[in-house]
Amino acid sequence: MGEPAVAATVTDDTQARQTVLLVDDNATNLQVLYQTLRDLGPRVLIARSGESALSIARETVPDLVLLDIMMPGMDGYEVCRSLKGEPATRDAAVIFLSALGDTGDKVRGFGLGAVDFISKPFQGEEVLARVRTHLKIRRLERDLSARNRRLEAQQRHILESMGEGLFGVDGGGTIIYANPAALRITGRELEDLEGADLFDADWLETSGDESGRCLMRDAILGESARPCEHEGVVRRPGGAGIEVDFSAAPFHLDGAVRGAVMTFRDVSRRKRAEIELKTAHDALLKSHMELRHAQDRLVQAAKLESVGRLAAGVAHEVKNPLAIIQMGIDYLKVAQRSPGDPGSQVLADMEDAVARADRVIRGLLNLSREQVARTAPADLNEVIDKSLGMVRHELTQHNISLDTDLQPGPATTLLDVPKIEQVLINLFMNAVHAIGRDGLLHVSTRTVDLTEEVVYEAGIGNVFGAGDRALVLEITDTGTGIPEAELERVFDPFFTTKPVGKGTGLGLSVTRTIIEMHRGAIELRNRSRQTGVRVTIYLQTHESDKT
Amino acid sequence: MTKRRILAVDDEAGLTRMIRLNLEATGRFEVREENFGAHALEAARDFRPDLILLDVMMPDMEGSEVAAQLKEDPVLKTTPVVFLTAIVTREETASTGSEIGGHTFLAKPVKAAELIACIDGELGGR
Numbered sequence: 001m002g003e004p005a006v007a008a009t010v011t012d013d014t015q016a017r018q019t020v021l022l023v024d025d026n027a028t029n030l031q032v033l034y035q036t037l038r039d040l041g042p043r044v045l046i047a048r049s050g051e052s053a054l055s056i057a058r059e060t061v062p063d064l065v066l067l068d069i070m071m072p073g074m075d076g077y078e079v080c081r082s083l084k085g086e087p088a089t090r091d092a093a094v095i096f097l098s099a100l101g102d103t104g105d106k107v108r109g110f111g112l113g114a115v116d117f118i119s120k121p122f123q124g125e126e127v128l129a130r131v132r133t134h135l136k137i138r139r140l141e142r143d144l145s146a147r148n149r150r151l152e153a154q155q156r157h158i159l160e161s162m163g164e165g166l167f168g169v170d171g172g173g174t175i176i177y178a179n180p181a182a183l184r185i186t187g188r189e190l191e192d193l194e195g196a197d198l199f200d201a202d203w204l205e206t207s208g209d210e211s212g213r214c215l216m217r218d219a220i221l222g223e224s225a226r227p228c229e230h231e232g233v234v235r236r237p238g239g240a241g242i243e244v245d246f247s248a249a250p251f252h253l254d255g256a257v258r259g260a261v262m263t264f265r266d267v268s269r270r271k272r273a274e275i276e277l278k279t280a281h282d283a284l285l286k287s288h289m290e291l292r293h294a295q296d297r298l299v300q301a302a303k304l305e306s307v308g309r310l311a312a313g314v315a316h317e318v319k320n321p322l323a324i325i326q327m328g329i330d331y332l333k334v335a336q337r338s339p340g341d342p343g344s345q346v347l348a349d350m351e352d353a354v355a356r357a358d359r360v361i362r363g364l365l366n367l368s369r370e371q372v373a374r375t376a377p378a379d380l381n382e383v384i385d386k387s388l389g390m391v392r393h394e395l396t397q398h399n400i401s402l403d404t405d406l407q408p409g410p411a412t413t414l415l416d417v418p419k420i421e422q423v424l425i426n427l428f429m430n431a432v433h434a435i436g437r438d439g440l441l442h443v444s445t446r447t448v449d450l451t452e453e454v455v456y457e458a459g460i461g462n463v464f465g466a467g468d469r470a471l472v473l474e475i476t477d478t479g480t481g482i483p484e485a486e487l488e489r490v491f492d493p494f495f496t497t498k499p500v501g502k503g504t505g506l507g508l509s510v511t512r513t514i515i516e517m518h519r520g521a522i523e524l525r526n527r528s529r530q531t532g533v534r535v536t537i538y539l540q541t542h543e544s545d546k547t
Numbered sequence: 548m549t550k551r552r553i554l555a556v557d558d559e560a561g562l563t564r565m566i567r568l569n570l571e572a573t574g575r576f577e578v579r580e581e582n583f584g585a586h587a588l589e590a591a592r593d594f595r596p597d598l599i600l601l602d603v604m605m606p607d608m609e610g611s612e613v614a615a616q617l618k619e620d621p622v623l624k625t626t627p628v629v630f631l632t633a634i635v636t637r638e639e640t641a642s643t644g645s646e647i648g649g650h651t652f653l654a655k656p657v658k659a660a661e662l663i664a665c666i667d668g669e670l671g672g673r
């Protein structure tokens with residue numbers, strides 16, 4: 001057979017066909033092996049020396065090498081060591097051919113990475129069986145590693161394509177992996193992140209302080225580690241913060257926590273949307289409240305209008321007879337000159353009755369009329385003092401103590417003083433009637449920057465908005481209060497909680513009309529902790545009135 | 548001292564009577580009652596009052612119409628007119644200086660003393 005042509009046998013189908021390299025210095029041995037394997041299927045190459053074997057192996061990357069141990073020059077062990085030492089040939093399976101039955105040599109061969117031994121002289125069947133088996137193993141190994149590589153590539157592709165940022169940390173919290181999204185969201189390079197402690201990262205702000213981080217580390221990597229979710233902010237190098245939701249899950253190996261995977265998602269857009277949604281919702285709520293209020297006022301206005309028509313008619317019909325009675329009394333008074341005459345008292349009582357009837361009619365007319373406040377800058381505190389002076393006698397008589405807490409300095413704003421006096425006296429007298437006997441009347445003024453809550457709760461959204469400044473007048477009494485069911489109706493014309501003959505039912509309607517003429521608002525509610533009523537009047541401040 | 552002549556025009560006979568009794572009780576006034584707006588001009592021409600008390604709302608003729616007729620009369624156009632009204636409230640007459648459209652208004656019910664004070668005020672300068 002002579003020196004076989006080696007490289008010439010290389011065919012194109014190296015991928016599909018396996019290659020076996022026969023290495024022996026003995027031509028007869030080579031021939032026997034060659035003939036044995038020729039029809040098995042794989043490409044068979046031969047080398048007559050160790051050196052030649054290495055050069056062929058480097059070029060052809062055989063799957064299997066049948067390697068004689070005892071060769072002149074480079075022996076089989078050395079060839080094996082060289083093959084295993086080079087990446088290109090490392091994976092080739094080596095079967096030693098040996099006449100030696102020595103166990104020590106076999107151990108040495110396995111130590112160098114051999115997979116099997118074939119004893120000389122060769123038994124054809126044995127050679128075939130062993131070669132076939134190892135080629136099969138080799139093929140399976142190859143398939144497996146190719147599949148692994150493909151799988152790894154797929155996994156890497158998945159991780160790299162994720163929209164969420166992903167970190168892998170080891171059991172100590174050190175970052176061992178960061179996907180491209182993680183780099184993008186944090187605005188950092190891989191080398192800035194890898195090897196750093198994730199829970200110490202200065203670019204990650206989590207809900208809670210340092211102890212929060214410890215808790216988080218413990219929750220994710222501690223003994224009782226379990227998946228968890230957090231919100232946080234990722235601080236980018238420029239200082240801009242990105243709101244993120246992150247979730248972390250520990251991974252276990254052999255029953256212990258070996259690390260964790262943390263994914264996080266940029267939620268700043270969602271948060272912005274949430275804020276916009278909330279703003280829109282609030283605006284809707286506000287306009288809804290305003291609408292409801294406007295509707296209430298319309299109903300009220302309709303009531304007032306009908307009252308107004310009635311009032312004008314009634315006024316004319318009643319005032320003429322009243323005028324006659326009044327002047328009749330006046331005429332009779334001139335004749336009744338002696339003070340001791342009981343007739344004088346009769347006339348005085350009649351005159352009082354006329355005045356009372358006139359008040360009712362006047363109230364009706366005031367209420368029904370679209371009136372305009374004639375305002376000028378005035379000190380509300382002064383008006384309160386003056387009005388209190390007018391009811392002082394009533395307070396003393398009913399043993400009601402007075403407690404005033406007026407804003408220091410003048411509380412100057414635009415007021416129609418006679419009308420505000422009318423309002424105050426009306427409210428003070430309501431308090432006196434509600435208390436009856438022994439109690440406390442508290443009057444306070446202060447300037448307040450209104451919050452949204454106050455605006456909503458007081459139902460004054462049609463006049464004031466959050467952030468507006470208001471001059472607030474509060475009158476509280478320790479009286480009986482008003483049944484909750486009737487609270488809504490207190491501003492209705494002719495509604496009264498007073499006994500028949502004690503009230504016209506117009507006081508609060510007129511009061512509200514006057515306050516609204518001042519572009520103010522009035523709220524009446526029962527006090528929360530004690531019995532009694534608290535009336536709160538919100539007036540424009542002088543400076544806000546200028547605008 | 549000559550008595551001042553007052554013409555009281557109101558469809559309420561009871562009221563014009565009370566006005567007359569109260570004013571005449573002072574001894575300073577002579578009062579003529581007229582209960583029809585439509586007759587007011589005629590009565591005024593005949594009576595030549597120093598001052599006319601005029602109800603605003605009368606069934607046959609509005610007070611403002613009567614006032615317009617008086618304005619056209621060469622003699623009566625300078626005669627002061629005080630309106631009596633049931634619709635205007637006391638606060639309104641007080642806060643506008645009792646003047647609406649150049650006329651003095653008194654809100655019913657008016658006390659005799661106020662009426663007399665008002666008339667004296669109107670006639671004071673004459």
